[in-house]
Amino acid sequence: MNPFSYERATDSSAAVRAVSAHGAKFLGGGTNLVDLMRDGVENPTKLIDVNHLRLDEVTRLPNGGVRAGAGVRNSDLANHEIIRTHYPLLSQALLNGASPQLRNMATTAGNLMQRTRCYYFMDTAFPACNKREPGSGCAAIQGFNRIHAILGASESCIATNPSDMSVALAALEATVHVEGPGGKRAIPIADFHLLPGSTPHIETSLKPDELITAVELPAPKFAKHSYYLKVRDRQSYAFALVSVAAGLELEGGTIKSAGLALGGVALKPWRSLEAEKALKGAAPTAEAFQKAAKLALDGAKPQKDNAFKIELAKQSIVHALTLAAKGAQA
Amino acid sequence: MSSPLCTELEEPLTPTSDQTTPHAEGEISRRTFVKAAGLLSAAAATGLPRLAHAEDAQAAAATEPHRIDLTLKINGKDYSLPALDTRTSLLDALREHLDLTGSKKGCDHGQCGACTVLVDGRRVNSCLTLAATVEGAEITTVEGLANGETLSPVQEAFLEHDAFQCGYCTPGQICSATALLDEHKRHDLSAVSFNTGQTATPELTDNEIRERMSGNICRCAAYPNIVAAVRAAAKGARA
Numbered sequence: 001m002n003p004f005s006y007e008r009a010t011d012s013s014a015a016v017r018a019v020s021a022h023g024a025k026f027l028g029g030g031t032n033l034v035d036l037m038r039d040g041v042e043n044p045t046k047l048i049d050v051n052h053l054r055l056d057e058v059t060r061l062p063n064g065g066v067r068a069g070a071g072v073r074n075s076d077l078a079n080h081e082i083i084r085t086h087y088p089l090l091s092q093a094l095l096n097g098a099s100p101q102l103r104n105m106a107t108t109a110g111n112l113m114q115r116t117r118c119y120y121f122m123d124t125a126f127p128a129c130n131k132r133e134p135g136s137g138c139a140a141i142q143g144f145n146r147i148h149a150i151l152g153a154s155e156s157c158i159a160t161n162p163s164d165m166s167v168a169l170a171a172l173e174a175t176v177h178v179e180g181p182g183g184k185r186a187i188p189i190a191d192f193h194l195l196p197g198s199t200p201h202i203e204t205s206l207k208p209d210e211l212i213t214a215v216e217l218p219a220p221k222f223a224k225h226s227y228y229l230k231v232r233d234r235q236s237y238a239f240a241l242v243s244v245a246a247g248l249e250l251e252g253g254t255i256k257s258a259g260l261a262l263g264g265v266a267l268k269p270w271r272s273l274e275a276e277k278a279l280k281g282a283a284p285t286a287e288a289f290q291k292a293a294k295l296a297l298d299g300a301k302p303q304k305d306n307a308f309k310i311e312l313a314k315q316s317i318v319h320a321l322t323l324a325a326k327g328a329q330a
Numbered sequence: 331m332s333s334p335l336c337t338e339l340e341e342p343l344t345p346t347s348d349q350t351t352p353h354a355e356g357e358i359s360r361r362t363f364v365k366a367a368g369l370l371s372a373a374a375a376t377g378l379p380r381l382a383h384a385e386d387a388q389a390a391a392a393t394e395p396h397r398i399d400l401t402l403k404i405n406g407k408d409y410s411l412p413a414l415d416t417r418t419s420l421l422d423a424l425r426e427h428l429d430l431t432g433s434k435k436g437c438d439h440g441q442c443g444a445c446t447v448l449v450d451g452r453r454v455n456s457c458l459t460l461a462a463t464v465e466g467a468e469i470t471t472v473e474g475l476a477n478g479e480t481l482s483p484v485q486e487a488f489l490e491h492d493a494f495q496c497g498y499c500t501p502g503q504i505c506s507a508t509a510l511l512d513e514h515k516r517h518d519l520s521a522v523s524f525n526t527g528q529t530a531t532p533e534l535t536d537n538e539i540r541e542r543m544s545g546n547i548c549r550c551a552a553y554p555n556i557v558a559a560v561r562a563a564a565k566g567a568r569a
Contacts, residue, residue: 003395006416006462027463034419034458035439047416049463075452079518084529095521099545100513101506102440104452105459228524236521236544 001037008049012179012211018048020181020209026050028071028110031102036115040124041132051107055213058082064219067177070109070212074165075100077108087217089226089247089259093168096230099237109212112166112176112192113204116159116267117239118148130156130200145303147241150310152266157200158303161193161268162239168228170269171245171259172217180210189215193268200267221257222247225327229320230263231312240264242313244320248284255279255288260296260321265313272296275317284325286318293317400465404430405474411461420464421445421456424471432472432501436547443546446502447471453509455545472501475508484508484563493559495550503546507560510542511567534564 009015019026023045027033036042055069058080066082077083078094098106106114120126120139128137140148140158148158166189174189192204206212225248232238243263249256258279261271275292282288293314300310395415402409402423409428411418421438424430424447433456436444440455447456448470475482481489484507494500514534522541523532532538539560540553548556 001417003393004416005396006398006460027460030460030463031440031455031458034460038438047460051463075518084519088524088529091519092521092524095519095524099440099443100510100520100542101443101446101453101455101545102458105454230521236541 002043002045004044005046006049008052010052012053012055012213015048015050015053016179016181016209016211019211021046024048026211028107029073029105031106032110032114039122041122050211061216065217067214067216068108069214070107072108073104074106074111075103078103086220086223087172089222089228089245090165090168090172092228093164093245096228097164108215111163112212114163115203117162118159121159131159134201141303144305146305148303148306149266150300150302150306151270152195152268153301154196154198154200156198157196157267159200159267160264161266163269164228164230164240164243164263166193167243167261167263167269168245169215170261170271171247173259175216176212177214177216178206178210179213180207190271196267221249222259225250225324227320227323229316229323231316242309242316244316246317246320246324248321248324250284250325253283255282255284260292260317262296262313265309274298286322289318289321292321398462400461402461402465402469403467404428404469405471414461416460416462418461419457420447420459420461423461424456430471430473434498434501436499442499443506444499444502446505446546448505448509451509451512453506472505475504482508483566484511487559487563487566491555491559491562493552493555495552499546499548503543503548503556506543506546507563510560511564514564515567536561
C-alpha cells in the first residue's frame, strides 16, 4: 500500500473542498477501497474520511418516498423500519450482499461506488486492464470470463458491476443526490453507472470532486410484491452470477406496473424498460413472465465461458417474478 | 501468456501488509516467514503472478509514510499509538503494536472473518478498518469478552460444543456470534428471513445461524459444532 495522508471531514462542503487535492479520495466504510489499496489497484495519496458528516439518517419525504443518507451502513438501511416495511426489495438485496461484518461497515454511497470484481482488474500482475490502465487492453476477453458481462459490454471491457443494492435501486427508480463545488444535483440511478464503451475507467457520472450525500426513493409501489433473487456459486457470501430485482404492483388480477432489473450481467444494474412495459397491463402468469424474460435478454451476447448466463438470467427472471407475484415475503 | 515470473510491472508493487517493525537485512523473523509462506500459498491459490509481490515488497518499503498520533479505546482501556503509519489497519495495530494477538489475520481481505472485532458493539473486519478511522470508538476484541476469569456465554458454548479444531478462526467466530445474538435480539433480518417469510421477528433456526455466520470461514469445517454452539448460546441468552 502506498503512503497517504488522512483527515476527517466534519461537514460535506469541507469534504468537497478537501477532495479537490490531487490524488485525494473519500473513505467511507473502506471495505472495497482499502482492499484495492492493499493490492495496489487504488493508490490515493490522501484519504478524506467522510464517516462523520452526519449523513446517516433514513427519513420519510413529503412525497411519500424516503431519503437514505450516504453514510447509512448497509445493515442499518436493510433493517430500517421504513425500508423493511415499504421497500422490502431493497432490504432483501442488501442482505444478499457480502457478510454481516462487511454490511456493518459498507455505506450507501460506498456500495454505489464499489468497483468490479473482475479478476484481471483486481490483480495488478495482469498488465492489461483498460479500467486500471486506460489503453492497456482487456485481459478478460481472452481470459477466463465465466463471471463476466453478457449485456452492454464493449471491446474495451466486459466486467460486471458487483452491487446487489444498486440492482434494487434501479428497479425502484432511485435518485442519487450529490454535492460538488458548483452546488447540488440529482442523478437518476439509470444515469449514474456508465457502460464501458471506449472509456471503461470512467465508471459513474459522478465527477471526481463530487460527494454523494443521499439516495432517494419515490413512494413505494412494490411493498407487497417484490423479490430479489440472487444466483451464485455458493449459498451465501458470494457475488452474483445473475441476480434479479423484481417488483410488481398488482390491482384486480393485473399488473399495474412493474420494476425489473438484473445484476451480474453488465457493468451497470441492467433495468429492462421493455420487459416492464410488456408486464404492464398483463395478468401475472408464467407466459407474461417468460415474455418479459425474453425481452430483458434481448441483445445479450455471451463471452466464451458464460453463455449459460443467458438462459440462467431468463429462468431467474421468471422465478423472481413468480415469487414476487405470490407475495413470498409479505 | 508469458511466464508469470517474468512479468514486468509498470508500477512498483507494494507490501501486502503494513508491518512497520524493521528487521536487519537477511534476518528472517517468524512473522516474515509466515507472511512469505502465506504469499506463496495465496499465489498457489490464485495463479502464480502474485509471486512478484514478495520480491518487490522490500524495494517499495522505502516510500515515506504519513504518521499520526492515535489513542484507541480497546476493551475499556486507552492505548496510545504515537506516530502510527496511516496505512495501519486496526488488525495490525492490535497485533503488531499492542500485542493483542487474539484477533487473527487470515486473508487480510475481509473474506475470512478471522479478524472480526466489535466496534461500538458492531462486528466488523478489523483487517479492512484503518486504525485512524476508529479513534473515539469502543473497540472490543476477543480478549475483552470474558469478565475476569468468567467466560462469556458464547465462549462457554464454544467450549461446551467443541466448536473448533485448530482454533485459528475461533476468536473471529466468537466475536461474530456475540454480535449475532444482539442483532437477533433486536429482530434484525438476514437473507434467509425473506425465504422463510419471517420478516418481522425471525426465529434463529440453524439456517439463520449459518447465514448470519457466513462471514466467518472455518478451514477445519467445524461448522456443525459452531452452529450448535451459537444455537446453545442463543437459548441461554433467551432464558
